[in-house]
Each structure stands twice: as C-alpha cells, then as structure tokens.
Amino acid sequence: MVTYQSSRGHERGVQASYAILKGIAADGGLYVPSEYPKFPNTIEKYAEYSYQDLAKEVLSLYLTDFTEQELEECVKNAYGDSFDTPLIAPTVKAGQYYFLELFHGPTYAFKDMALQILPELMKVAMKKQAIDKKVLILTATSGDTGKAAMEGFADVSDTAIMVYYPKDGVSFIQERQMTTQVGDNVDVIGIKGNFDDAQSGVKKLFSDPTFVKEMYDKGYLLSSANSINIGRLMPQIVYYVYAYVQLCKSGELSYGEKMDVVVPTGNFGNILAGYYAKKMGLPIGILLSASNENKVISDFMKERIYNKNREMHLTKSPSMDILVSSNLERLLYDIAGAEKVETYMDSLQREGKYEITQGEALAMQDFYGDYAKHEECEKVIAAFYEEHGYLMDTHTAVAVAVAEKWQKKNKTLIVSTASPYKFASAVLAALGEKEVPEDFHLAQKLYQKTGKQIPEAIAELKDKEVRFQKVIHPSEMKNSVYDFVENLSPREKRL
Numbered sequence: 001m002v003t004y005q006s007s008r009g010h011e012r013g014v015q016a017s018y019a020i021l022k023g024i025a026a027d028g029g030l031y032v033p034s035e036y037p038k039f040p041n042t043i044e045k046y047a048e049y050s051y052q053d054l055a056k057e058v059l060s061l062y063l064t065d066f067t068e069q070e071l072e073e074c075v076k077n078a079y080g081d082s083f084d085t086p087l088i089a090p091t092v093k094a095g096q097y098y099f100l101e102l103f104h105g106p107t108y109a110f111k112d113m114a115l116q117i118l119p120e121l122m123k124v125a126m127k128k129q130a131i132d133k134k135v136l137i138l139t140a141t142s143g144d145t146g147k148a149a150m151e152g153f154a155d156v157s158d159t160a161i162m163v164y165y166p167k168d169g170v171s172f173i174q175e176r177q178m179t180t181q182v183g184d185n186v187d188v189i190g191i192k193g194n195f196d197d198a199q200s201g202v203k204k205l206f207s208d209p210t211f212v213k214e215m216y217d218k219g220y221l222l223s224s225a226n227s228i229n230i231g232r233l234m235p236q237i238v239y240y241v242y243a244y245v246q247l248c249k250s251g252e253l254s255y256g257e258k259m260d261v262v263v264p265t266g267n268f269g270n271i272l273a274g275y276y277a278k279k280m281g282l283p284i285g286i287l288l289s290a291s292n293e294n295k296v297i298s299d300f301m302k303e304r305i306y307n308k309n310r311e312m313h314l315t316k317s318p319s320m321d322i323l324v325s326s327n328l329e330r331l332l333y334d335i336a337g338a339e340k341v342e343t344y345m346d347s348l349q350r351e352g353k354y355e356i357t358q359g360e361a362l363a364m365q366d367f368y369g370d371y372a373k374h375e376e377c378e379k380v381i382a383a384f385y386e387e388h389g390y391l392m393d394t395h396t397a398v399a400v401a402v403a404e405k406w407q408k409k410n411k412t413l414i415v416s417t418a419s420p421y422k423f424a425s426a427v428l429a430a431l432g433e434k435e436v437p438e439d440f441h442l443a444q445k446l447y448q449k450t451g452k453q454i455p456e457a458i459a460e461l462k463d464k465e466v467r468f469q470k471v472i473h474p475s476e477m478k479n480s481v482y483d484f485v486e487n488l489s490p491r492e493k494r495l
C-alpha cells in the first residue's frame, strides 16, 4: 500500500487523503510516495481503456485509501463535458513529432488535466479525514494554474480559493480569464513582483505555524492547488500512459518500444509525472526538460548547480517564467534522500543555490535539460504552421525548439501545454504580424489568419465583467487572506 512521506524526512506514513488536504508537509517538504507501484495490467491491455478508465487505474495505485467507487465518481465528474473532445488528451502528428495536446479542458492549458479532478479528490478527502473545517486554497500562479484552479473550485461547498498572480507577468488573456472568474468563494490578487515572489509568499504562509493555527481557529484548513499537491501530480501521470497506448494502437509505436518525451518546464510538475510513469514501467526513454530564457533547470542538468541568483526574464511563455522549480525537490529526494534534500533546500533558502554530487547527477540520467530562445521558438511556430498546418502556442514551441537540437533516437512525444489562443499576440508575431499589445480582437485576427477555431470561452471573455482588480505587495499577502475570510459572503462563511 502506497503511503506518503515528506521529502525532508520528518513526516512518514501518511495517507493520500491527508496529503491531498495538507498540500505540503509540516517540515516544508513535499509529499512523495513510499514506492512506485507497477501497472497491474500489461500496456497492451490498456488499449481498450478510455481516458477515464485509465485515470481510475493509475489513481487507484497511488490513492490507496480511496475506494474504487470514490475514484470512479471523481474521474467521471472531472473528465466529461468540460473537455471539448471525448478523447480528453488527443495525440496529433505533425512533422516528425507527436503532440500530446493537453489543452482541451475549460481553461485551455494543461493545468485542467489535474485541476478538474483535484476538487473532487479534495471533497472525498475531507470526508475521509472527517474535516469539519472549510478548506481554504492559497495558490500562486504563473498564469494558468490560477484560472484552472478557480474553474475547479468555484462554488464548491466548504472550499474557498485565493489566487495570486504576478501583475505584469501573465498574458492579457490569462489575466482576463482570472479577473472575470465567477463564484462566491474566489479571490484573485495581482502581486507586485514575479511568480517566485508569489510562490514564496504562499509557501511562507503555509509554514507559519501561528498563522496556520489562527486560520484553523477561524474555521479554515489551508491547502494548496499548486503542483506541490499530490492530488495534482498523480492525475498527470495518466496522460503519459494514455499517449503511449494511443501511439501503439495507431501503429506509430510498437508495444515496448521506447518513446522520448519533451516537456516545456516551469515548476517541474508535468515532467515529474512523466518520470513517475517511467518508474511505473512505461517505456519512456529520455525525459527532456525544455526551458525558456529562465533556464535554471537546463543549467542545473548540465552543470549540477541549481542557482536561482539571476534576473527573471519576462518571456512570451510566461507560465514557465519560474526560477524556483518546486517539484525538482521530489526528484532530488529520489536521487539523494531526505537528509541531502534538507541540506540543499536550506542552502537554496540561504544562498539561492546548491550543488549536487557527480554521483547524484549520474542518477539523473533519465533526464536531459536544454533551453530555447525566443527567436528559435518563433521560427518553430512559423515553420510548423507553414509546413504542416499545425499551430502551436509559445510554451509548446519551447519544447519543439529544444527537441530540434536533440539527437533523436526514439520517437518523440512533445507535450503540448496550451492553446495558441491564450497567447495570440506572440503567436501572431511569430507568424509575421507586427507585434501589438494584446487585445480581444487579436483572437479574431488569429482566426482570420489561420482558420483555427477560437475556443468558446476565450471568444466570450470580452463580454464578461472584471470582478477583481486588487494589486498588492508580497508583504501584504497575509492581510489579504484576513480580508478575504472576513468578507466571504455569509452563505460561504457558514460551515
């Protein structure tokens, strides 16, 4: 039976439902599974499975205190009509690559793959742990998590959610998607700073025992919808398996043949789920982590030194503008153990960097890291559109640009993380249009240029009321939580 322990070693043997509710361990570490379960069936067998069936299978291996029935219900509620294709995560061939499209959910970025199911898992977890509190989700977002999390949690009873985003660090459409969010239990706040400021602000609140206790006494259990939550990580394993099986089914791969995956990386959550899939026995070759100009991970993979002491670049792939990639801690745990993780994280905290040993670097051979500059990404977007009629967003382009520089031995899966319409201005610029500030008419323009359907919820954005405009300094985050809780409508406040 899989249980969870902190990557920093001071908490062990907790159940999945507990880890999902807590989000982060008390010692500041991330929950990691006690083992990587093997698939109980052959990969061939999964050819008969729908996405939902496969999700249930994978989750049942990790969330061992959830019953079959509970998981069935969660999966059914999560992966249904809110996706615009019954396949949920289709794989499309363009040129020599296979694109695993993870942007067919309600907010058009891959975060939906996990955030459509997280609220369902949390509801069950609350029952299991007999929580008589309301769960208050605090989330830092580099642009996509915030919207996807609110879409999942809006008006879910006994939950409330606050989202912090870097005021000048997200695209126009991303910001508008968030600030027009409906629901009585949501709050959206811009931060004067970058994503790391927002993320470390949230982490600070979680690890402030006085604050946590105070909120508890007010009736709130703090939790996280960031990819540090295993309730987000585990559902992301599913689509790697699904993609592999689809490619086998269509004859592009033969069963057992290795496939390399390239993942546009920020917080290291998506690619880590691919690593977990590999650990479970999925024939993945190399996991290629693709960074934009914020190439901390790429440097780390090459030089063994993780160093966040550098300028943050605001790029055209803003969801990857991250210097502290939280989920890397889980990989470190695997290769170096809890004690070393604690030392490294302490060093990251104090000096902004750490260096792993040669032996530890060797243990990371499943991974390779590289990065691509903006110009390379623009070329890729234009070339794939012109040569293959395939339109991709700026994040996916980072992955393709990195893949182009990689000595390919195996078939290559590109993890495609967002709809091009979320980043219309940058995509149009890549297609040769003059760059103009983002506005609603750009979606129309991208449609006229490419004939690719505008996603409905993006087309509707311009008629929606902006409900949130607050911008604060990171030091005011704690007060913003007090304010929000104070002002929750009476209906929401009642337990």
Ligand SMILES: *Cc1c(COP(=O)(O)O)cnc(C)c1O
Binding pocket: 109, 110, 111, 144, 145, 227, 264, 265, 266, 267, 268, 269, 270, 271, 319, 320, 395, 417, 418
């Ligand atoms: C969040 C995000 C990423 C980065 O994923 P991580 O799991 O944080 O590495 C890449 N692309 C898009 C569009 C995203 O929203």
